[in-house]
Amino acid sequence: MPILTKDEAQALLKKVLSYSKADECEVNLSGTDSANIRYARNSVSTSGKVSQSQLVVSSAYGKKSGVATINEFDDASLEKVVRRSEELAQLAPENPEYVSFLGPQKYAESKTYVKATADITPRLRSDLVAQSLEVAKAGKAIAAGFLEDNSGFTAMMNSKGLFAYNTATNTNFSVTVRTEDGRGSGYATRGYNDVTKLDTKKATQIATEKALKSAEAKAIEPGKYTVILEPAAVAVLLENVFFRLDARQADEGRSFLSKAGGGTRQGEKLVDERVNIYSDPLNPDLPTSTWNGDGRPQEKVSWIEKGVIKNLSYSRYWAEKKGVKAVPGPDGAIMEGGTKSLEELIAGTKKGVLVTRLWYIRDVDPQSLLLTGLTRDGTFYIENGKIQYPIKNFRFNESPIIMLNNLEELGKVERTVSVESNQNYLLPPLKVRDFTFSSLSDAV
Amino acid sequence: MGMGYEYINHRPQNKIVGGGGVNLYKGRYDMLEDAKAGGAQAGEKLKAKTVEPGKYDLILDPSHLWLTIHESVGHPTELDRVLGYEANFAGTSFLTLDKWESKKFKFGSDIVNFVGDKTQVGSLGAVGYDDEGVGCGQWDIIKNGVLVNYQTIRDQAHILGLKASQGCCYADNWSSVQFQRMPNVSLQPGKEKKSVDDLIKGVEKGIYIIGDGSFSIDQQRYNFQFGGQLFYEIKNGKIVGMLRDVAYQANSQEFWNSCVGIADASDYRLGGAFGDGKGQPPQSNSVSHGSSTARFNGVNVINTARNIG
Numbered sequence: 001m002p003i004l005t006k007d008e009a010q011a012l013l014k015k016v017l018s019y020s021k022a023d024e025c026e027v028n029l030s031g032t033d034s035a036n037i038r039y040a041r042n043s044v045s046t047s048g049k050v051s052q053s054q055l056v057v058s059s060a061y062g063k064k065s066g067v068a069t070i071n072e073f074d075d076a077s078l079e080k081v082v083r084r085s086e087e088l089a090q091l092a093p094e095n096p097e098y099v100s101f102l103g104p105q106k107y108a109e110s111k112t113y114v115k116a117t118a119d120i121t122p123r124l125r126s127d128l129v130a131q132s133l134e135v136a137k138a139g140k141a142i143a144a145g146f147l148e149d150n151s152g153f154t155a156m157m158n159s160k161g162l163f164a165y166n167t168a169t170n171t172n173f174s175v176t177v178r179t180e181d182g183r184g185s186g187y188a189t190r191g192y193n194d195v196t197k198l199d200t201k202k203a204t205q206i207a208t209e210k211a212l213k214s215a216e217a218k219a220i221e222p223g224k225y226t227v228i229l230e231p232a233a234v235a236v237l238l239e240n241v242f243f244r245l246d247a248r249q250a251d252e253g254r255s256f257l258s259k260a261g262g263g264t265r266q267g268e269k270l271v272d273e274r275v276n277i278y279s280d281p282l283n284p285d286l287p288t289s290t291w292n293g294d295g296r297p298q299e300k301v302s303w304i305e306k307g308v309i310k311n312l313s314y315s316r317y318w319a320e321k322k323g324v325k326a327v328p329g330p331d332g333a334i335m336e337g338g339t340k341s342l343e344e345l346i347a348g349t350k351k352g353v354l355v356t357r358l359w360y361i362r363d364v365d366p367q368s369l370l371l372t373g374l375t376r377d378g379t380f381y382i383e384n385g386k387i388q389y390p391i392k393n394f395r396f397n398e399s400p401i402i403m404l405n406n407l408e409e410l411g412k413v414e415r416t417v418s419v420e421s422n423q424n425y426l427l428p429p430l431k432v433r434d435f436t437f438s439s440l441s442d443a444v
Numbered sequence: 445m446g447m448g449y450e451y452i453n454h455r456p457q458n459k460i461v462g463g464g465g466v467n468l469y470k471g472r473y474d475m476l477e478d479a480k481a482g483g484a485q486a487g488e489k490l491k492a493k494t495v496e497p498g499k500y501d502l503i504l505d506p507s508h509l510w511l512t513i514h515e516s517v518g519h520p521t522e523l524d525r526v527l528g529y530e531a532n533f534a535g536t537s538f539l540t541l542d543k544w545e546s547k548k549f550k551f552g553s554d555i556v557n558f559v560g561d562k563t564q565v566g567s568l569g570a571v572g573y574d575d576e577g578v579g580c581g582q583w584d585i586i587k588n589g590v591l592v593n594y595q596t597i598r599d600q601a602h603i604l605g606l607k608a609s610q611g612c613c614y615a616d617n618w619s620s621v622q623f624q625r626m627p628n629v630s631l632q633p634g635k636e637k638k639s640v641d642d643l644i645k646g647v648e649k650g651i652y653i654i655g656d657g658s659f660s661i662d663q664q665r666y667n668f669q670f671g672g673q674l675f676y677e678i679k680n681g682k683i684v685g686m687l688r689d690v691a692y693q694a695n696s697q698e699f700w701n702s703c704v705g706i707a708d709a710s711d712y713r714l715g716g717a718f719g720d721g722k723g724q725p726p727q728s729n730s731v732s733h734g735s736s737t738a739r740f741n742g743v744n745v746i747n748t749a750r751n752i753g
Contacts, residue, residue, distance in 0.1 A: 178528075362658045372691075376535075399752055438746060
């Protein structure tokens with residue numbers, strides 16, 4: 001442990017299942033190496049590496065199920081965790097929504113593992129952070145940032161013959177650079193499966209430039225503005241759409257996809273026809289696992305096509321009840337974009353606000369998907385195609401559904417990271433009219 | 445074995461009746477009674493009047509106010525945030541050291557007193573010793589409206605001239621680095637005898653809010669927005685019906701300076717969170733915030749209703 005090969009994982013899982021006496025048994029196994037360096041006030045504050053493994057055993061008698069976990073792998077421990085899950089299953093009340101485990105499935109080979117990331121050394125990690133710190137110090141600014149990398153495997157097997165295995169790597173980087181007087185602040189974030197694509201120096205240069213340029217912020221009146229949202233800002237808004245594609249929530253009236261009077265809005269055109277959102281586990285720029293946690297294959301799925309809600313995700317229980325295919329929710333989401341760079345979007349804007357990043361996003365009303373949050377770390381006023389001056393931060397109250405109806409332009413797609421969920425996405429910068437800023441914030 | 449809830453025994457003496465006849469609970473509560481009431485309240489809310497945006501006097505129940513305290517008092521008084529150690533994620537704080545040094549920074553009105561307390565009985569953050577082995581206790585953070593202290597660990601105590609840490613060091617796991625985490629931070633009850641009804645009686649145009657809802661605050665803890673669960677309209681000292689689509693926005697300092705009334709200790713209750721997030725990689729902390737019902741004058745209320753077609 002923690003990284004087992006496919007054969008090693010299979011052998012261990014078979015052994016666990018051999019102890020089972022329940023009607024059904026399913027076992028999930030995972031192991032991860034995670035390392036990070038955290039820095040603030042222009043120096044490293046903490047760093048470390050954690051190796052962890054976990055075995056999750058689910059046993060069922062009829063519709064009664066129990067789950068137990070363990071991180072010891074000797075034979076006695078493996079038998080103990082199986083017995084514990086069986087004991088809990090016998091004690092549990094019947095679950096009326098219990099669905100029998102899946103049988104064998106076919107999965108495509110994933111592209112989520114990159115050896116260079118799994119092989120990161122403490123030296124490389126510290127060099128990447130040192131490059132970031134050098135840029136901030138050269139700009140007479142103060143950096144705080146976080147670099148983390150993970151490599152690991154997941155595997156599952158059940159008593160019906162299903163077996164799945166995957167390995168994955170990822171590295172996420174974020175940096176906030178502030179001026180020495182605390183009056184300016186800038187931000188950049190990057191995420192990749194492949195660490196060789198990560199340029200901490202370039203990202204910190206962008207954050208430093210934003211910090212230095214944002215120091216003399218002027219207050220402008222809150223109201224409706226044309227905004228250019230950088231991909232990091234788009235991510236935290238649109239992931240609230242991605243996370244809420246669930247059919248049951250819609251059927252039960254708890255979602256923006258609920259139809260008044262009952263049913264869902266699947267098949268309805270809800271947003272601008274230029275909006276195309278899909279997930280594809282085999283996309284080379286955003287590869288994700290080809291199976292999900294309950295063993296269902298992850299395939300390419302169109303969620304919004306030409307503004308129309310094409311698919312909703314289903315739990316296996318809800319799909320069985322509704323008599324439809326149990327499509328799992330997306331692991332990574334991709335929005336199609338245009339050809340323009342961020343600079344070109346700015347150049348084509350008569351009056352507007354450039355938003356680097358949004359922060360503390362919370363839903364206010366799940367039925368309209370109204371969200372609130374604030375701009376942060378680089379908010380600028382645009383006039384006649386140029387950034388004119390930095391402006392004070394705003395609180396917004398806006399629904400991404402209304403926003404996607406007020407779409408002006410889509411820029412070039414890039415991989416970005418959500419500061420809220422740490423998820424990676426492929427998203428374009430968006431130019432949107434009538435974005436609602438409801439109050440000013442004094443925060444820098 | 446049953447479903448589990450059968451084993452939760454309520455205590456009738458823990459039940460109190462809030463403004464508008466809403467059942468509220470101290471300590472143990474009656475889950476089935478609360479669930480039935482929730483269904484009826486949801487039905488009432490569907491038919492409720494949508495709020496007219498504007499300035500209102502707010503009467504905030506402890507089941508709501510704990511979250512406002514958490515975000516606008518608990519987080520900005522974390523000394524590591526003030527110093528810049530959380531700048532990349534959670535942010536920094538408007539309660540900078542010069543404000544503390546002045547000994548006259550008016551965080552709130554004269555009746556506003558906050559204490560940090562790691563030992564409060566019944567709270568989610570109660571421990572005898574922190575993760576550095578420091579014995580825990582209680583201390584003033586805001587006294588008579590003035591910022592007088594922060595939350596510290598051993599590394600930081602000397603910055604404030606303290607002889608010892610306040611015992612606020614915590615790691616959520618064997619694999620996490622211990623760092624400064626929020627203790628229970630609570631608003632002290634009013635010293636004069638005052639009930640919730642007494643607070644409501646004095647309000648001409650207001651809203652009484654019960655339960656927590658949507659919450660968001662900026663990275664230096666100036667500008668916040670909070671929703672809630674139940675919103676009752678107050679006109680000329682009386683509750684006249686339910687409202688919907690309510691959220692309020694304010695600046696932390698202005699909000700706490702608008703606090704004009706706090707019910708007495710008989711109304712004091714705790715609310716809290718099991719999963720307060722902070723740090724990179726993120727760590728979780730459990731913490732409670734106590735208060736009695738309190739009144740805030742002239743707070744900006746917005747209407748959150750939208751039509752998505």
